[in-house]
Amino acid sequence: MNKGIKASSDDIWKNRVDKVNAELFTLTYGSVVAQLVRDFKNDYQKVNQQLEKMGYNIGIRLVEDFLAKTGTGRCQSFKDTAEVVSKVGFKVFLNVTPQVTNWTSDGKTFSLILDENPLAEFVELPDDERAKKELWYSNVLTGVLKGALEMVQLEVDVNFVSDVLRGDDRTELRLQLIRFLKDEMPAGED
Amino acid sequence: MTEITPQVNATCLDLLINEMVPLAIRTTRELKQSYEQAIESLVPQISIKDEDTGDVEILNSELLHSEDVTHKLENCGYSIGIRLSEVLIYKDSQNEILKNLELLNIMKFICRDVWRELYGKQMDNLRTNHRGTFVLIDNAFKTFQRFDSPVDLQDTIYKCKPYLWISSGIIRGVLKSFGVDSLITPEITKFPMVSFNIQTNV
Amino acid sequence: MSYYLALIGTTDNPIYEAEMGTYRQGGDGVPKFSAEMKELNPFIVHAAIDIVEDVQWRSNSLYLKAVDEFYGYYISAFVTPGNIKFLLLHETKNDESIRQFFNDVNDLYVKTVLNPFYNVNDPITSAVFDLKVKQLGKKYL
Numbered sequence: 285m286n287k288g289i290k291a292s293s294d295d296i297w298k299n300r301v302d303k304v305n306a307e308l309f310t311l312t313y314g315s316v317v318a319q320l321v322r323d324f325k326n327d328y329q330k331v332n333q334q335l336e337k338m339g340y341n342i343g344i345r346l347v348e349d350f351l352a353k354t355g356t357g358r359c360q361s362f363k364d365t366a367e368v369v370s371k372v373g374f375k376v377f378l379n380v381t382p383q384v385t386n387w388t389s390d391g392k393t394f395s396l397i398l399d400e401n402p403l404a405e406f407v408e409l410p411d412d413e414r415a416k417k418e419l420w421y422s423n424v425l426t427g428v429l430k431g432a433l434e435m436v437q438l439e440v441d442v443n444f445v446s447d448v449l450r451g452d453d454r455t456e457l458r459l460q461l462i463r464f465l466k467d468e469m470p471a472g473e474d
Numbered sequence: 475m476t477e478i479t480p481q482v483n484a485t486c487l488d489l490l491i492n493e494m495v496p497l498a499i500r501t502t503r504e505l506k507q508s509y510e511q512a513i514e515s516l517v518p519q520i521s522i523k524d525e526d527t528g529d530v531e532i533l534n535s536e537l538l539h540s541e542d543v544t545h546k547l548e549n550c551g552y553s554i555g556i557r558l559s560e561v562l563i564y565k566d567s568q569n570e571i572l573k574n575l576e577l578l579n580i581m582k583f584i585c586r587d588v589w590r591e592l593y594g595k596q597m598d599n600l601r602t603n604h605r606g607t608f609v610l611i612d613n614a615f616k617t618f619q620r621f622d623s624p625v626d627l628q629d630t631i632y633k634c635k636p637y638l639w640i641s642s643g644i645i646r647g648v649l650k651s652f653g654v655d656s657l658i659t660p661e662i663t664k665f666p667m668v669s670f671n672i673q674t675n676v
Numbered sequence: 677m678s679y680y681l682a683l684i685g686t687t688d689n690p691i692y693e694a695e696m697g698t699y700r701q702g703g704d705g706v707p708k709f710s711a712e713m714k715e716l717n718p719f720i721v722h723a724a725i726d727i728v729e730d731v732q733w734r735s736n737s738l739y740l741k742a743v744d745e746f747y748g749y750y751i752s753a754f755v756t757p758g759n760i761k762f763l764l765l766h767e768t769k770n771d772e773s774i775r776q777f778f779n780d781v782n783d784l785y786v787k788t789v790l791n792p793f794y795n796v797n798d799p800i801t802s803a804v805f806d807l808k809v810k811q812l813g814k815k816y817l
Contacts, residue, residue: 324505
């Protein structure tokens with residue numbers, strides 16, 4: 285099954301996706317983060333919050349494009365969801381495929397390891413020591429994942445736990461399933 | 475340089491740009507709020523609600539055309555422009571612009587290379603009075619193609635305008651990367667046609 | 677032999693400087709400027725800026741080769757399209773390796789500019805940049 289997913293998402297990426305040069309995307313995102321850092325005068329908690337909020341708004345829209353392009357059906361389990369997020373979601377939008385790993389035994393929490401991160405290309409965090417401790421530069425991704433998964437009835441908690449920009453040896457996102465939102469109306473729909 | 479440039483899905487960029495205006499409004503709100511709390515203002519709290527669920531309601535904010543929001547967007551654009559210029563030249567060291575850094579040539583670089591990178595098309599028209607003022611015209615501004623207010627065209631135009639400041643900032647940034655200071659006034663001439671009035675002798 | 681590199685911003689403000697020694701001809705990579713020269717380096721380079729500005733308008737190329745000479749030291753220059761000047765003080769002429777050195781420093785400079793937290797004309801404080809420049813010095817000079 286996994287092979288099937290990968291082959292079809294490669295095909296979608298190649299043939300069904302309008303693309304732009306990654307630099308333009310990277311620079312645009314960078315300008316947003318730098319502006320927030322300036323606006324909030326290096327209050328990185330606030331910057332993280334705004335990035336997540338922005339990501340959430342992107343996520344709830346992104347998912348429609350995603351479902352339309354990929355024809356992905358309902359996932360049978362959270363394990364399936366994890367595979368789809370990595371091999372289809374990340375692949376089709378950012379053309380990277382993070383590793384899915386570090387499952388907890390209850391199958392409710394896993395990690396995505398981003399070996400490549402198009403958002404953070406060229407970035408060096410500001411010199412002050414706090415940036416390296418407090419800023420999650422790519423925090424928009426936590427919001428995107430929350431928003432997108434909520435639209436398919438999964439309430440998920442998403443956080444960065446490490447980032448190479450901070451000097452960590454890898455960039456890791458942790459996703460924890462809170463609950464299935466069965467039979468509830470998705471946010472933003474009447 | 476034959477290496478393939480890494481790419482991402484254009485939807486990512488579109489959605490990111492779409493969210494830049496709501497973000498600028500939220501940031502402005504939040505900063506006002508904390509400022510007011512800080513000075514324990516006697517002014518009654520203006521409704522600073524942040525229960526927005528990510529819908530387009532936020533574009534009805536009275537802050538949409540505020541100086542703060544405009545300034546943030548223009549600034550983001552500037553930051554993109556100054557860097558994009560470096561990328562384009564770096565990737566194309568044979569670019570004609572390097573042979574002649576005259577102002578008119580820099581404008582052509584913006585109309586041709588920069589616009590193509592941003593919007594997949596060239597600027598449609600370039601005019602100049604040959605005394606440092608230029609007008610760049612795009613007959614169908616791509617960012618606007620995604621927007622259509624259910625209210626009416628007037629409302630669409632009203633809500634589109636802030637996005638123009640991003641592009642305006644990009645142009646200012648590109649010019650600055652060649653050492654040219656400028657003052658730029660963007661305008662929606664006849665939706666979706668836009669123009670950028672550029673004064674370089676500032 | 678010893679080298680002194682300075683990157684000069686658009687308002688003639690220094691944004692980065694480094695002293696480098698050579699590894700060629702049995703050099704140990706440590707710059708051997710006399711105390712007197714060490715103090716003079718920034719001034720010599722600064723004095724060359726005017727000459728560079730003169731030469732750059734007559735040239736189609738970013739690399740301007742040796743533009744000035746001072747007591748047996750040459751000053752070579754490279755000017756980015758954004759008018760950031762790279763100036764190198766060196767003892768022997770070697771246009772080709774210096775051209776390659778400048779080109780690669782320019783690559784590093786472009787990457788620095790792309791960092792959203794770096795503003796053009798700010799001093800470059802990145803340790804990574806410094807390290808890589810010195811590696812390039814080792815490779816080419």
